[in-house]
Amino acid sequence: MPNQKILYVTTEMFPYQEESNMAMMVNKMALKMHQEGNDVRVFMPRFGLISERKFQLHEVIRLSGMNIIINDLDQPLIIKVASLPGERLQVYFIDNEEYFKRKQYYFDDNGESFSDNDERAIFFARGVIETIKKLNWVPDIIHINGWMASFIPIYLKNYYKTDSYFSDTKIVLSMYNEKDALFEDNIKEKLEFDNIKDLKALENPTFQNFVVESMKLVDTVVKGDEFLEENLDKAYEESDTKKFDYVSGDSINEVY
Template sequence: MEDKRILYVSSEVVPYLAENEVSLQSYEMPKMINDLGGQIRIFMPRYGNINERRHQLHEVIRLSGMNLVVNDMDMPLIIKVASIPKERIQVYFIDNDEYFKRKATFTDEEGVLYPDNDERAIFFAKGVV
């Protein structure tokens, strides 16, 4: 893995979201690659329940400011970055107030999926690309 550059894309990563199978896997795999000498970066959505102050997120001005078209609407792309504590792994967050300001990831308080989850996923994928 020495000197390999890898971009890891995930919808959830520990410690930014609660532990579950996806978020743990999305932490352990990049950590293993990093430990083996690879250079890894992670992309994930910046959901509203991710505390920007506690995780020290800050905007990457040179990467932000583009608009992405989703459903014939121009939506501003904001990219923020933080590092996973003790791991030297940078995590880039795809953000947009319209799609990711809610204080939950995929469902509301009653467990009902958000009706625009498909648009949110498309915005996230386009933002990564």
């Protein structure tokens, strides 16, 4: 169905990342829906590995001046934008020197997960939500891709639960086999600062468990990888949320 406003929130997208299934899937889904006449926008983190010069990113001045408070610390929110190479499809990048300048994604050169991955996810989720509101653009569908993006439904259903801006928006979550890691113990305090409590994921706060937590809060769950790891597949099978087995990027409109 054309003429829908569709927001893809992702941590990976081709050509900004080239090797993962998620990056290719998001590229295919966004292009497919864009070419069918929908108003499509993509939001992702501006990881330090993404070349601003190569992909012609530039700061959106009219969206500047916003700050996000994370655990009582004021962090400036910088929004950059680029067109997907060869397409009239806008990709917005959530940026912040403290969280996204480093030249790795979630793990340091020794394979250790960053101690502030929780803050980075909170900043990204709230940054996307606040930027969409400032754009005065209400999506019909938000399609979540990647563990970091899974914080968005958690925030929408808790921190923003009295905000009617997204009340008619349908949320779709794609599940992928991503490298898992444990958050620091103080993630509970950081979420409680935003009045988010009683999450089952906090019993064992890992990337994957936050994805599983968000499954309960969305309208539809889709397998982003055809075969999920055992614990993800178990959560998928046990979920009461409306489900679609693996759907290729070219046929994603079946889900919407």
